[in-house]
Amino acid sequence: MSKYWSPAISQLTPYVPGEQPKVDNLIKLNTNENPYPPSPRAEEAINNYPKERLRLYCDPDATLLKQALADHFQLQYDNIFVGNGSDEVLALAFMAFFRQDQPLLLPETTYSFYDVYCKLYDIEYRQIPLTNAFEIDLEQYNQANGGIIFANPNAPTGRLLELGKIERLLQNNTESLVIVDEAYIDFGGASAVELTRQYDNVLVIQTFSKSRSLAGLRIGYALGHKNLIEGLERVKNSFNSYPLDSLAIAGAVAALEDDEYFRETTGKIIDCREWTTNQLEALGFDVVPSATNFVFTCHRSLSGAELMSYLRSNNLLVRHFGKPGIENFLRITIGTYDEMQELINTLKQHPDISS
């Protein structure tokens, strides 16, 4: 604490350092990384990048990547914004679009950075509880003059909203911007990208960190009406003119082109999620239906804290939020089959878990 801190900074808590441990003997199922390496084409593009060109500033517009994304989604170049991870894209969107005098509506249980950005940028916000089945209750989001944001599928719950419901939300809130954070959409959901062609009040944000297995390169992007994209560009240019480095641009373009590898690896993760769900249910866990690369689950008799520390003492790292209402839930990233088999075997050895 320093007397020089702004009131907003005083409310913030630093990122839990234990979530990115500096040891490598752990099975890391806590931050929803992809267990498979990135596309070999991405690796090749980075290796082949002419290193003498690193002397120069990178392309501030990341033109090659924006064009590749435009082609991929069949959108125009001016419908695309790119940034340093979707966290940065989200931060810039909060700065660009949300306000101090009208509350932004967001789910009570969702990605934890949303309310952090509200505090940081002094944005009014109202958190709306999920239904008992952990679904986002879109009926509660009408007349939202200060905007709406949610993750779809939601995190940490993993539940997916159907596109029809999102479209109705856009129609019922024509004066309000709706941001759909689709960090996990490639693991089985229908994307709202289609809606950006028709509605100017929706911004879709996606990432290369999950389904493209490039969390370490830090690449996120937003798709939407060109006026929304221009708003983001204005903020970006006053904040960090070079959000993506040259190697990240080269790697991302190559990864995006490797559709076959993308389908193969996301397919394996989806299959393994279903396998893991069945195995957990057989051990007395309730598992929330997931459209992501993780499962949100609780055991019928053991507490979340107990389970997390039992797994941690067996070198398995999972996420426990410990917040009221979800204190008994763990969020477990889907790893390889071997990793998930190890998780299941370890759970079976717990004296209070019977198979």
Ligand code: PMP
């Ligand atoms: N949105 C959601 C819902 C997430 O879970 C994450 C990853 N933790 C992000 C955005 C940020 O991802 P990245 O910055 O790696 O693109």
